[in-house]
Amino acid sequence: MMDTKTARWLDSEQQASWRAFLSGTTRLFERLDRELRDRSGISLPEYEILVRLSESPSGQLRMAELASSLAHSRSRVTHTVARLEAIGAVRRRACPTDGRGVVALLTDEGRQVLVEAAPGHVDAVRDYLVDVASPEDFAAVGRVFGATAQLLGDDR
Amino acid sequence: MMDTKTARWLDSEQQASWRAFLSGTTRLFERLDRELRDRSGISLPEYEILVRLSESPSGQLRMAELASSLAHSRSRVTHTVARLEAIGAVRRRACPTDGRGVVALLTDEGRQVLVEAAPGHVDAVRDYLVDVASPEDFAAVGRVFGATAQLLGDDR
DNA sequence: CAAAGGTAGTTGACGATTGAACCTCTGAGG
């Protein structure tokens, strides 16, 4: 009923790794998100946007740059930035060089939110992921998902 | 304003790995979910539930077992199973040994959906993740997230 | 410089997830 060629199933070690990945990432993201919300009042995606903005020399980025940097849809970025604007962490401005464009600008309040949220968040990333692995294993994680990200980067 | 001890920031290699992980998982889950929906009409969480049920000798599992196995909330499992029931892939039954309990039972239709979905899904997992990594690197991924999953397993 | 097609972004409706409130049932202690 299936086909004559053997399906390319995962062997049991690959299977175990894949399941561990699914379970680990599910729990990790849930935990990071909840700690950020409880301690700083922002979600993980909101935090990531503030980080990107803070890393820009001008403290501002185009909506599309945020979207591609985070691998989120444009629509999602619109909504997330709207929430951040509602709490005063970012402001929207028309882009001076492109009449279609909008830039999101980090406010002083937004920078303050980030300064207060970052240490605890980084600690959590260490406690629940980075420091539970050997440096070599964590570097391998970087290589694997770097390859995945690049492969799935800009298609379709 | 922060504190006198230096914050435990990530070094630039760890930072790069963490970002690659975020971007890679975001794109990976989006892709796997969309391919499943397009080709088989079910979402990734729905697929995972069918897999768990199919692996049970009796083809049935308690709702709570599904929840802890997937690291999903009970509420989420209730909703997901309801969707699967609506398309005829699963049936709900009262648990004979525990009056509070409910078991989800894989139907023949559900098994058929799974049989048709699985090869393509496994191919996708290989194409976008497993086979882009060396076997050693993918084993490292398993170790890292296994440790994370265990650490975040049954707290709170 | 007009038309056409593509890019940037928003909007609104809908579907999925969360969290808390709520019932029911179980199991342990007195």
Next chain:
DNA sequence: CCTCAGAGGTTCAATCGTCAACTACCTTTG
């Protein structure tokens, strides 16, 4: 047995993400 703390599930409301229009602008082409 009776009580009562707690587990198993569901439900409702609120929040978040997705998808399909839709507007506005840019850019290429002839």
